[in-house]
Amino acid sequence: MGEFMNLVVLIVSNNMLRGLPASMEAISTLEVLGLEKNCLKFMPVCVHKIQNLRMLALSFNEITDIGDDIGQLKHLDRLWIEGNKLEVFPETLPLAAELDDLRIGCNGYTGLPDCIGQLYGMRDLSINSVGSTGSPIPSPGSTTSGPSTSAITTSRFSQKRY
Numbered sequence: 052m053g054e055f056m057n058l059v060v061l062i063v064s065n066n067m068l069r070g071l072p073a074s075m076e077a078i079s080t081l082e083v084l085g086l087e088k089n090c091l092k093f094m095p096v097c098v099h100k101i102q103n104l105r106m107l108a109l110s111f112n113e114i115t116d117i118g119d120d121i122g123q124l125k126h127l128d129r130l131w132i133e134g135n136k137l138e139v140f141p142e143t144l145p146l147a148a149e150l151d152d153l154r155i156g157c158n159g160y161t162g163l164p165d166c167i168g169q170l171y172g173m174r175d176l177s178i179n180s181v182g183s184t185g186s187p188i189p190s191p192g193s194t195t196s197g198p199s200t201s202a203i204t205t206s207r208f209s210q211k212r213y
Contacts, residue, residue: 056080064088064108076100087111087131094118102126110134110154122146133157133177140164148172156180 055061058078062085069090075081076097083106084098091112098107099120104127109117111134121130122143129152130144138159144150144166151172156179163178170176 059083061085071095071097073097079103082106082126084108094121099123105129105149107131117141119143125149128152130154133179140166142166145169145171151175153177 055078057080059080060083061078061081062083064085064087066088067090068086069092071086073096075095078101080103081101082103084101084104085106085108087108087110089112091109091114094109094114094117098104099118100123102125104124106129107124107127108129108131110131114132114135114137116139117132117137119141120143121127121141122145124147126149127147128149130147130150131152131154133154134157136159137155138161140155140160142165149172150170152175153170153173154175154177156177167176
């Protein structure tokens with residue numbers, strides 16, 4: 052991927068991707084990576100090595116583990132991982148000190164992770180359908196009730212633009 056050395060934003064959503072090339076880690080300028088609605092079953096190892104990454108969108112894949120290395124992304128301020136098959140929340144996430152927008156709903160969590168209280172800079176937090184997997188997130192104003200056992204939603208819209 053050497054030909055993309057100045058790439059800042061890469062959105063490859065709505066495809067059938069099952070992984071990423073290891074050479075992605077060499078794109079030191081990459082700040083936004085959108086991988087929503089693909090067929091990823093695990094967090095690509097190369098993502099943990101993209102040190103300037105600020106936004107990572109992995110929503111609606113089949114990911115079961117994002118790994119403890121997620122805390123190494125020191126500049127990460129947005130992480131969207133809702134609608135996967137995660138059951139364990141990485142305890143190292145609070146190490147991503149700039150994280151202020153986190154969407155983790157519709158996964159296999161049976162409760163809130165202990166480290167949620169350590170995310171001191173959090174401004175936008177969305178945790179819907181804790182304890183039920185695959186449930187759709189209702190639209191704002193929707194009268195449809197799902198099997199959600201807990202819901203915490205703060206401002207879904209941030210003033211940041213990438």
